[in-house]
Amino acid sequence: MKIYFAPLEGITGYIFRNAYEEIYGSVDKYFAPFISPAEKCPITPREKKDITSENNKGINLVPQILTCKSEFFIEASKELQAMGYKEVNLNLGCPSGTVCAKGKGAGFLPETLALQRFLDDIYSYAESEDLKISIKTRLGYYDPDEFYDLVDIFNSVPISELIIHPRIRADFYKGVPRKEYFAYALQHCKCPLVYNGNVYTAQDYDELVSQFDRSLDPVMLGRGLISDPSLADKLKGNTSETDFTKLKKLHDTVYHEYQKIMSPDINVLYKMRELWTYWQTLFGDNSRDIKKLLKAKKYAEYEAIVYGGLLTEH
Ligand SMILES: Cc1cc2nc3c(=O)[nH]c(=O)nc-3n(C[C@H](O)[C@H](O)[C@H](O)COP(=O)(O)O)c2cc1C
CATH class of the missing domain: 3.20.20.70 (Aldolase class I)
Known part of the structure; x- marks a missing residue:
């Protein structure tokens, strides 16, 4: 198809x-x-x-x-x-x-x-x-x-x-x-x-x-x-599961590519926030982390949440 x-x-x-x-x-x-x-x-x-x-x-x-x-x-x-x-x-x-x-x-x-x-x-x-x-x-x-x-x-x-x-x-x-x-x-x-x-x-x-x-x-x-x-x-019948390794790769690639063409931090983070509003349904148990992440204003804050568990647990 x-x-x-x-x-x-x-x-x-x-x-x-x-x-x-x-x-x-x-x-x-x-x-x-x-x-x-x-x-x-x-x-x-x-x-x-x-x-x-x-x-x-x-x-x-x-x-x-x-x-x-x-x-x-x-x-x-x-x-x-x-x-x-x-x-x-x-x-x-x-x-x-x-x-x-x-x-x-x-x-x-x-x-x-x-x-x-x-x-x-x-x-x-x-x-x-x-x-x-x-x-x-x-x-x-x-x-x-x-x-x-x-x-x-x-x-x-x-x-x-x-x-x-x-x-x-x-x-x-x-x-x-x-x-x-x-x-x-x-x-x-x-x-x-x-x-x-x-x-x-x-x-x-x-x-x-x-x-x-x-x-x-x-x-x-x-x-x-x-x-x-x-x-x-x-x-397409290629899988029946959400692949979190691929999702992490997608996240990292998009995040780093936006950093190459955008600044300051907040502009990149606006872009990432939009994606996370869609991705959050995949992370049902971590809604507090997602709320914090959606408010992050600096890369360090954002990365502490994303790489401090959210995308690394899977
Ligand atoms: C944030 C956002 C931006 C969109 N931008 C466009 C666009 O540029 N051109 C277009 O034809 N449709 C646009 N759409 C509509 C989508 O292409 C699609 O028709 C709509 O989201 C319904 O399909 P879905 O339920 O699979 O998302 C947009 C929708 C959203 C939510």
């Missing part, structure tokens, strides 16, 4: 991707966090650094574009093609207030006429260039029933893969995904589909498979794969 790593802005940048690929490597495709093209600046130097091939050796990466202007999408695609990319992904799911207020991400979904025109433009460009465009979408903005019209729109263009996160914008990342709408997509969408949302364990995946009565292959994993980096190995 194929496993896709969901884009998680602030987490799955090139440092994390490289560490993950080297230590675990059970992911077939990584989606980079979105780039947001602007007039005369399709991709900023900072965005380029994340997706340049030198920083992504051996990684099957798909860059993602967040925009509601077809000319911006095409300009960014041109730069990405020049960098060697053959597939780009359109973000139609971001729920953030500032993004949606500009009519981008999930904020583009209710503008069905504009969306149709946008898709017509970018797919006619893609066809002339032999470029694949996949889409990552939510069900709608206000109401999940918006999805029925969206499916008709999606069926009118040659989407290489449609990744569906079955929530509406107002759900953000909370609550139970609205799986019945993915079932509708399975029946009515013409293009290949990818399910995304709340797969944290192999059991979650098995339940989805029995609910949809078909194997979900590929499947896209986000928070579940951060929370338990062994999840991809588990779904």
Whole structure:
């Protein structure tokens, strides 16, 4: 089966991707966090650094574009093609207030006429260039029933893969995904589909498979794969246990690589805190240590906790 790593802005940048690929490597495709093209600046130097091939050796990466202007999408695609990319992904799911207020991400979904025109433009460009465009979408903005019209729109263009996160914008990342709408997509969408949302364990995946009565292959994993980096190995049947030796290696690699490009201590520790908010579920009995670790302001404090037991006990 194929496993896709969901884009998680602030987490799955090139440092994390490289560490993950080297230590675990059970992911077939990584989606980079979105780039947001602007007039005369399709991709900023900072965005380029994340997706340049030198920083992504051996990684099957798909860059993602967040925009509601077809000319911006095409300009960014041109730069990405020049960098060697053959597939780009359109973000139609971001729920953030500032993004949606500009009519981008999930904020583009209710503008069905504009969306149709946008898709017509970018797919006619893609066809002339032999470029694949996949889409990552939510069900709608206000109401999940918006999805029925969206499916008709999606069926009118040659989407290489449609990744569906079955929530509406107002759900953000909370609550139970609205799986019945993915079932509708399975029946009515013409293009290949990818399910995304709340797969944290192999059991979650098995339940989805029995609910949809078909194997979900590929499947896209986000928070579940951060929370338990062994999840991809588990779904592929390579192990049934969380591997703490690998987790320690992942931690150490990410921690040291961030130190090379960031300072002072607190900035690196902010990055590590974010990871620990996901990892803490793996360390149920050590919640006091994790609380202390999440407050550490200096490397010495942080390392005393992490290497004084938390990651060395296993
Ligand atoms: C911190 C964070 C950052 C995210 N950044 C992006 C992003 O840049 N592009 C995108 O399409 N989705 C983004 N997402 C959504 C995830 O890719 C994914 O669709 C969502 O987390 C649901 O899948 P999961 O339950 O497997 O995590 C982000 C989600 C989170 C929690």
